[in-house]
Amino acid sequence: MDWKRLAYCGIASLIGLPPIAQAANIDELVTAAKAEGQLTVIAVSHDWCGYGALIQGFKxxxxxxxxxxxxxxxSGEELAxxxxxxxNKGPQAPDVIDIGLVFGPTAKQDDLLQPYKVQTWNEIPGVVKDPDGxxxxxxxxxxxxxxxKDIVTKSPSxxxxxxxxxxxxxxxxxxxxRTANNAILxxxxxxxxxxxxxxxxxxxAGLAFYRxxxxxxxxxxxxxxASSIAKGETPITTRWDFNGITYNQNFKGNPPLDTLVPTSVTVAGVYAQAISKYAPHPNAAKLWMEYLYSDEGQSGFLKGLCHPIRFDAMRKSGKITDEMMAKLPQTGSNLVFPELGHLVExxxxxxxEWTTTVGAGSK
Structure with a gap:
């Protein structure tokens, strides 16, 4: 696949720790994060992209x-x-968010984020990151x-x-x-x-199709x-390939699921990490980022059947092997990586226009 340092906000000083800008020294960041004692995440279901194992590994x-x-x-709910x-510096304030790529510029524009560049920054493709972090x-x-498959005998292709x-x-x-990346895409x-x-x-054209x-x-x-699919209330839906495979494993054949990539065209959905400008635990947030973008964290996404963003660099260096590749869903040759500008539009x-053009499913 060819993919076409700012200072810390100062909260550390309130608990007697030196401010940490970028993690030139991981040991110092670990010390500062442990002094905060906690990380608050949002929108990271345990069966999504291997997050259950990643959270446990971090702990x-x-x-x-x-x-x-x-x-x-x-993603929209995360920003809200x-x-x-x-x-609020209590337990309802998220330190970090995991959002659809298109929501990154929105969150930055709304002044909701603080910048931070992980140590593996240079291995993140430029088209999927904000230049300022x-x-x-x-x-x-x-x-x-x-x-x-209990409801639908012949799957659509x-x-x-x-x-x-x-x-x-x-x-x-x-x-x-109006708020969810997978639905937009x-x-x-x-x-x-x-x-x-x-x-x-x-x-x-997509809105007209759903109409x-x-x-x-x-x-x-x-x-x-996952629940409505299992109950037969929504027998056919669009979700990420890793969702379908994980659901099928969790359902243990009751019901059996097909996960099929559309034959004419489909899209890759890139998700992004960011740290809240108002994070109660900013050092823990930065340590979480370092963990997710390390070889260990990126391999965790791979084990969760997702393509890690450092894929090209890790594949080139031999950190992603043929054996690991064989376990990933097959994407086919019709995959489109939407440009960020097009996604924003x-x-x-x-x-x-969703509600006025289609309206179904708006709860």
């Missing part, structure tokens, strides 16, 4: 408590949580159809198949497109599949969560 390695908020929050807790990509997944009358009351959007990919140009045009699904009676009102259109 075991550094002895910090990890406070976990709203594991199923969408920072805004709601600007003056306010946010940076950490992994990506590939958009796929997740199908409950491409976007146009979803309009088949056989899928009446069967197709869902994965989450609220579902609409965007559907638009690209119509032949629309990247950016706002693809967003509008057709609704008019045909194929689009259901609920969102495609598309997400703006989708957020403004």
């Amino acid at each position: 075991d390695k550094y002895g910090l408590t990890v406070n976990e908020l709203n594991p199923n929050a969408g 949580t920072i805004k709601a807790n600007m003056d 306010y946010w940076y990509g950490d992994y990506y997944g590939v958009l796929a159809f997740i199908v409950n 491409d976007w146009s198949d979803l309009l088949d009358p056989a899928y009446r009351k069967s197709v869902s959007i994965p989450a609220d497109p 579902s609409i965007y990919a559907a638009g690209l599949a119509t032949g629309a140009q990247p950016g706002a045009e693809a967003a509008k 057709k699904l609704k008019d045909a009676g194929n689009l259901v009102a609920g969102f495609g969560t 598309a997400s703006d259109v989708i957020a403004k």
Whole structure:
């Protein structure tokens, strides 16, 4: 795959620690983080990208408590949580966020983030990071159809198949497109599949496609969560490939799931890390970043069936082996890595027009 230091905020001084800008000395950062004693994360479900094992590994390695908020929050909800807790140093204020790439510039523009560059900064591709270190990509997944085989006998192979009358009351959007990265990219990919140009045009075409699904009676009102898929309430949904494989493992064949990459076009969804400007535990937040972007952390994402953002550098250096590669989902040759500018355009259109154009699934 060819992917086309600022000072610490000063809270450390309140607990008698020297301010830490960049982690030139990891030992000093560890000491400062341990003095804070805790890290608060949000929107990191244990079955998402290997986060369960990553959180446990971080706790075991550094002895910090990890406070976990709203594991199923969408990216927009994460930003709202920072805004709601600007003056709160208690357990409801997140230190770090894991957001869809398109939400990084928004969070920076809203002055919600503080910059920090990890030691492996140079191995993060430039197109998926803010040059000043306010946010940076950490992994990506590939958009796929997740199908409950107890309900759907013949799985769809491409976007146009979803309009088949056989899928009446069967197709869902994965989450609220006004706030959730996977839903935004579902609409965007559907638009690209119509032949629309990247950016706002693809967003509008995707909205029109989902309107057709609704008019045909194929689009259901609920969102495609793991629970609703298992219950048969949303037999076909779009989610990341790693979601489908993990769900299938967790369900243990009850129900059996298909995870299928659309044949014409699909998209890679890059997620990004960032530290809240108002983080109650800024040193713990920086240590978490160092952990996630280390070989250990990036390999943890790989074990969670996600493609780590340092993939190219780690593959080149032999840290990602052929054996490890064989366990990853197969992405095919139709994968598009959307440009950030196009995603910003598309997400703006989708957020403004989803309810009036489609409306289904808006709770």
